[in-house]
Amino acid sequence: AVLLKDAMSPNLVQTLENNPAFVHGGPFANIAHGCNSVVATQTALKLADYVVTEAGFGADLGAEKFFDIKCRAAGLKPRAAVIVATIRALRFHGGAAKDEVNTADVAKVKAGLANLERHIQNVAKFGVKAVVAINHFPTDTEEEIALVQERCAALGTEAVLARGFAEGGKGMTDLAEAVLRVADSGESTFHPLYELEMSVEGKIETIAREIYRADRVVYGSDAQVALRRIKSLGLEGLPVCMAKTQYSFSDDPTLLGAPTGFKVTVKDIEIAAGAGFVIPILGKMMRMPGLPAVPAAEGMDIDAEGRISGLS
Known part of the structure; x- marks a missing residue:
């Protein structure tokens, strides 16, 4: 709070x-x-x-x-x-x-x-x-x-x-x-990379092919289940927010430079309906970096009058 x-x-x-x-x-x-x-x-x-x-x-x-x-x-x-x-x-x-x-x-x-x-x-x-x-x-x-x-x-x-x-x-x-x-x-004429009307797989594969330069996309079993759920919920019109290593164009952090001829693997896809996108997870990812086991927020409080305690 x-x-x-x-x-x-x-x-x-x-x-x-x-x-x-x-x-x-x-x-x-x-x-x-x-x-x-x-x-x-x-x-x-x-x-x-x-x-x-x-x-x-x-x-x-x-x-x-x-x-x-x-x-x-x-x-x-x-x-x-x-x-x-x-x-x-x-x-x-x-x-x-x-x-x-x-x-x-x-x-x-x-x-x-x-x-x-x-x-x-x-x-x-x-x-x-x-x-x-x-x-x-x-x-x-x-x-x-x-x-x-x-x-x-x-x-x-x-x-x-x-x-x-x-x-x-x-x-x-x-x-x-x-x-x-x-x-x-006036040289810039901005446009998105993909249309929202595309399928979730189409959006993922467009990014993987055009931006990462991957040859193909492989979907794990959890990702396949998630794709079916997204379709059943009518959420295919959402954009995709890829979770991927920052160290490489691929999903392998050791593949440096400008690699080609690789595949990317979508392990799972999370739905962030409130945020307005779905999150394909590529490779091994730490999803919540930077926080200690017991965040300082757990010791903070605010009363009915708006007085805050626990900041020091």
């Missing part, structure tokens, strides 16, 4: 550089839809000329769900997308071991670029033009950065160095200007 008392109201906070921001919701994009609330976004759109909102993890998770679930439900039409990339992650997807990701390696960055290219391609499938933000780390070399920018330019996408961690807003000015150019260009 304490947590839910004002749960429907977005939290207005101030950034370190005195900019307003709404913090409201924030579910993980690997197990949920990965976006903040519709009310926060719609409120922000009434108060500012440009609104930036986050969708968690990669374009195969947060972006897909933002476009297919949130934008569709709220009638939003995004005019630009920012794909955040790091040289370290590209080294990793190019074959560097975890203890090598801070070591400059142009060859591994070149190999890892296939992963970034696929994210750019995925965003384009929704009719939205992207800008790549290269989140700068001290171990990045000029040669590696130039390689990323050249490859992105060949795809018609601008890649801009983002130094926000080290320099604050001053280090993000170039990125902001690039995003404004795209947003104001």
Whole structure:
């Protein structure tokens, strides 16, 4: 009750550089839809000329769900997308071991670029033009950065160095200007990936084929039972919210880069009728990360007068 008392109201906070921001919701994009609330976004759109909102993890998770679930439900039409990339992650997807990701390696960055290219391609499938933000780390070399920018330019996408961690807003000015150019260009013609009239299997397989690049989808026995239940309840018109590892385009977290020729396995499908979607569960997933065995909320209370106890 304490947590839910004002749960429907977005939290207005101030950034370190005195900019307003709404913090409201924030579910993980690997197990949920990965976006903040519709009310926060719609409120922000009434108060500012440009609104930036986050969708968690990669374009195969947060972006897909933002476009297919949130934008569709709220009638939003995004005019630009920012794909955040790091040289370290590209080294990793190019074959560097975890203890090598801070070591400059142009060859591994070149190999890892296939992963970034696929994210750019995925965003384009929704009719939205992207800008790549290269989140700068001290171990990045000029040669590696130039390689990323050249490859992105060949795809018609601008890649801009983002130094926000080290320099604050001053280090993000170039990125902001690039995003404004795209947003104001009118090049984006947003559309969802699939139609709600499709079957649940059709929606799952469209995402698996078009976004993950899987060859086929296999349904476990629990998933097959769930599909029959969804049909019997008349819920086939709901969008799907895939629960999948964030470490790979596939459902195997060890399959890095831009894999092809794989299958994805739907173990089960949960119905979240109140939220307005169904949740196909791909692979082994921790569905509720981040909470201790006994959450602090269990020691909180609120009385009839609205007085809260147990916060300290």
